[in-house]
Amino acid sequence: MTEEFKGSFEEGLEELERVVARLEEGDLSLEESLALFERGIFLARHCGARLKDAEGKLEKVLRDANGDLTVVELDTEGEV
Secondary structure (H helix, E strand, O other): OOOOOOOOHHHHHHHHHHHHHHHHHOOOOHHHHHHHHHHHHHHHHHHHHHHHHHHHHHHHHOEOOOOOEOOOOOOOOOOO
């Protein structure tokens, strides 16, 4: 079965945080722990893929006329 997640990156991260918190409580059966662990791995991969996509988009934006990546200094508030 292929899992699917249609939520945003932020929603995936929030769910992942809930999964981790629940696992850390330690009062689950082995089966429940395994199911939550699998969900956590799925969510971590989903969020990682979204970050990689965003990184690729940023690289495209930050390429100069020669196609080389340029370094852009951010101000203290993280803006270009």
